[in-house]
Amino acid sequence: xxxxxxxxxxxxxxxxxxxxxxxxxxxxxxxxxxxxxxxxxxxxxxxxxxxxxxxxxxxxxxxxxxxxxxxxxxxxxxxxxxxxxxxxxxxxxxxxxxxxxxxxxxxxxxxxxxxxxxxxxxxxxxxxxxxxxxxxxxxxxxxxxxxxxxxxxxxxxxxxxxxxxxxxxxxxxxxxxxxxxxxxxxxxxxxxxxxxxxxxxxxxxxxxxxxxxxxxxxxxxxxxxxxxxxxxxxxxxx
Numbered sequence: 001x002x003x004x005x006x007x008x009x010x011x012x013x014x015x016x017x018x019x020x021x022x023x024x025x026x027x028x029x030x031x032x033x034x035x036x037x038x039x040x041x042x043x044x045x046x047x048x049x050x051x052x053x054x055x056x057x058x059x060x061x062x063x064x065x066x067x068x069x070x071x072x073x074x075x076x077x078x079x080x081x082x083x084x085x086x087x088x089x090x091x092x093x094x095x096x097x098x099x100x101x102x103x104x105x106x107x108x109x110x111x112x113x114x115x116x117x118x119x120x121x122x123x124x125x126x127x128x129x130x131x132x133x134x135x136x137x138x139x140x141x142x143x144x145x146x147x148x149x150x151x152x153x154x155x156x157x158x159x160x161x162x163x164x165x166x167x168x169x170x171x172x173x174x175x176x177x178x179x180x181x182x183x184x185x186x187x188x189x190x191x192x193x194x195x196x197x198x199x200x201x202x203x204x205x206x207x208x209x210x211x212x213x214x215x216x217x218x219x220x221x222x223x224x225x226x227x228x229x230x231x232x233x234x235x236x237x238x
Contacts, residue, residue, distance in 0.1 A: 002078045004121065005029045006060055007087030009036040011186030012136060015202035016084055019210050026051050028073050030058035060087045060113035070120035079128050082213060083121050085114035086136045093149040103150040110154035115161060125174050132175040132213050135162045139182045139227060166222065175220040177212055181205050182227035200228055
C-alpha cells in the first residue's frame with residue numbers, strides 16, 4: 001500500500017506517517033525544512049527497513065513546488081491508496097485588524113495546497129477506481145473562535161471543499177474524510193502553557209484515520225470529529 005502525506009515531520013502529520021507506516025505502507029511525505037525531511041526519512045528507513053519512504057522538500061504555498069512534488073509521486077507509477085492533505089498553519093487574529101496579507105497566506109497553505117494537490121493526484125485514483133483522501137480540518141471548521149480570524153475562514157473553506165469532493169468522487173469508489181480535531185499536540189501549541197491533559201495526543205487522531213481507512217468498501221467515515229475531554233480550551237487557561 002502507498003500513501004502521500006503533506007506537512008509530515010511534526011505534530012499530527014508525523015503521527016499520521018508513523019501510524020500508516022506501522023500498517024505496512026510505503027510513504028511519500030513532504031515538509032518545508034530540508035533538515036527535518038532528511039532526518040525523518042532516515043529514521044523511518046531504519047525503523048521500517050522493508051518499506052519505502054521518500055521525503056521531499058516542498059513549500060505547499062507555491063504551486064510550482066506542489067507540481068514538482070506531484071510529478072515525483074506520479075513518476076513512481078504506484079497505485080495511491082491514501083492522500084492526506086495535512087499541511088497547515090495557524091495565525092491568531094481578528095478579521096477587522098489582523099496583519100495585511102494574513103488571509104492570502106493562510107488560504108495558500110490551508111486551502112489552496114489541498115485543492116491543487118488533490119487535482120494533481122486524484123486522476124490516478126480515478127483511473128484505479130479506489131483510494132481514500134483525508135483533509136485535516138479543525139473544530140474551527142465548525143465554530144467561530146475568539147482570535148480565529150482568517151484561520152477560521154480557511155478551515156470552514158477546507159471542510160466545504162471536502163464535502164464537495166466527496167460527492168464528486170463517490171462514482172469512482174474514492175472515499176473522502178474530513179478530520180476535525182480540537183486542540184491537538186502540534187507546533188501551534190508549542191509555546192502555550194496549559195493545564196495538564198488539555199491537549200489531545202496526535203496519535204489519537206492518526207489512529208482514528210487508520211481505523212476509518214480499514215472500513216469495508218461500502219462504508220465511508222465522512223467526518224472524524226474529536227475534542228479534548230473537557231471540551232475546548234479557553235483563553236483563561238493560558
